[in-house]
Amino acid sequence: MSDYQLKKYLMNNHNKIIMGEEDIQSLSIIDEDLGDKEIFLTGENHGVKANVELKMKFLKYFKEKIDFKYYLCELPYSTAYFINMYLETGNEDILKEVYTALKGTDAWNKDDYSHWKEVYKYNETLSKDRKITIVGIDIEHQPINALKFMKYCLLEKNTHKKIGETHNRIINNIDEIKPKDRFVNSKKFKIFFHKLAKDLKDREIFYRSILKENYFGFKFVNQNLLNMYEVYEGNNFNGIRDNKMYQNFVEIHKKLPKGKYYGQLGLSHIFQKSFPYVNWLGAALNKNTIFKGKVLSIAYVYKNCKYLYPTTWKNYISSINTLDSSMAALEDFINNEYTIFKLNGKNSPFKDKLIWPIAHKFPKDGVTTDYFQYMILIKDSDAMEPLNHNNWQQFLL
Template sequence: MKKKVYFLIMLFICIVVSIITFHKIHLYHTGYKCKKELYKMHSIIDVSDSTFEGLSLLNTDLHNNDIFLSGEKHGSVKSIQMNLYLLKYFVEKENIKYILYEGGYANAEYLNTYLDTGDESIIEYLFYKSTNTLSYTMENYDLLKEIYEYNLTLPKDKKLKFVGIDLETPSVAIKYIHSLIPDSMPNNEIVQEFIYSIKMISKGNYLTESKRSIELLNQGEKEIKEYLGGNFFSLSFALKNLSISDNQLSRENILIDNFMTLYEHLPKEKFFGQFGGAHTNLSILSESLASYLQNIYEPTKGKVISIEFDYVNSYTYVPNVPSLDINPTIYTSTSPDFFLKDKSTALIKLNYENSIYNEKDIFLNPNNPQTEYFQYLIMFSDSSGATRWSLLR
């Protein structure tokens, strides 16, 4: 009897071990197959390489596309470094002039003044007004300074311009709007009332007072436009954006509407922008900025390239928490097994000719084309979290 029980126990153990072993072998084989397929067309990126050899896989998509977006997890040092490297690449290889900016229109206009003047008090002011945000880091501050230095090297006809399409920072937008009011007093009564209303806008009443100003603007648009002259578009755009900048629930629609307005107002050029990954998903189901521009908005339809960032053993920045020791981990959205063992930063092209990713996702699941979400993937290992900004280094 004891021998029978012992035999049954051993048989059970053997079956369980076999199942577990088979499952592990199957997962390893599947993972190996996925990774081998994923790296069929890839390159290693060295952000110190001024020839951009590691980004050359992007070359085939430069001429036929107008919008280039990279999707990051905010607060990662390597993401911020890649932002600058990609910008330089797109400027050098495709003469891109517009930096699509995940910030308000007024913030972007102040940044353009900084690019023109090099006055660092401008970016110091903007950082003081962004204390509780993910951009409030030393690395983002240095990024702006590096963009300024790089812009100095460009000829006049290739100078860069920030294009802000996000919600306004109220205090920044109010200051910007006030700065556009001419010194001379208007003679027209409706213009006088409009200017008085503009001057009354403050951080405490900007929602109600900006809406009142917009009503006056609509009543006397011709006269107000004549009075403001070249400042009319910027003031009216910032004012309208300020009036809705408390509505986080409609943020994606605001990004889309602002982009379309500015796209149709600005001289026609190509754009590069680095946003949070949620905004750069091309899938029609995501209803993101990138999705709308790729699938619905006729002038940019089919002309958007999305580059997704993924991370392993990497960290992000948390506002108001200066200690790196408690910066949270960025979790990989693919698989830790997909990253290179030597921890190099890899660019992976998915939209090559006859690519399997036109039918399957990166886990090789059928009927889920990965290229409908993004066409490129950049894989980062061991990125530290950014550090809280301070003028005292």
């Protein structure tokens, strides 16, 4: 297909996204694909300021159009639990406490922190039966938040005077794990949670009686602490991690009342076809008989943007350009800050060939729409704003 034919198709299948407070009509190009879908995924490269603006835009769009219930996040279960607690109570101290463990991660920025405050305000406008619930499907990357959650589960229904011997033994073991030990290379940490996993299995009835409705979460977080070791110590980080994320999603989905999902994840997680050695989350979902054909993926690509890369010691800001320079047909569409392209329309070349607009993560086979069905071109976005390493809570006051 010539550049002219490709450009002609794109001309008839794109729209400028308007970032007005209430406007969602600029996303109406997606409307015809909503009917038979249940999981809607947008995929980002982390650290770009535009990401936060877009995910709030999509959150409101999908809420109005399909009344999704579950906000799927690239977060551990424990972190999502506490963010849900914040959304229910409005107590920002809970959110601050969660963020203390996120230093050095992609979430360590003012934009994402402010996003949760915006979600809270939006959720407050919804009736009780329509409120959004956060669903965290990632492994437990931050053991500190996982330990806080497990301790909370043990103490929530019990006063210090009433807790039994098993409670005390687990809490004491958790408290003995010093902050400096809370890393994936801690043998003591790993041994403790292997023993706890066995105990949870051998004495399930007992643990159900003391943990009550927290039993699932407690066991789930414990397992994802073990999954953390498997991912970080394995020889296929992406492959193992996405498999764990998929398994986590399936387990949580079984427990939740019926509802649709929207989530913004790292770009590769939303791909609906596997790469060599990596069965991405989106691909695994699309192979599941329950979800096959019910996932819609929207990929973000960047032109002349910047991104934040935080570490525990220093924050770095660099340029990011993921739009493939060979895609000359797209040059006419880079004047807008945000442009959405429908790739699965009538007579789309993206349904017939592997036309790959992303300058990395190259797939080996299939056609473009096997991987994602829409693309958003983001132009001239700044990087997210980092939280201060030493006095970061001053920003939150």
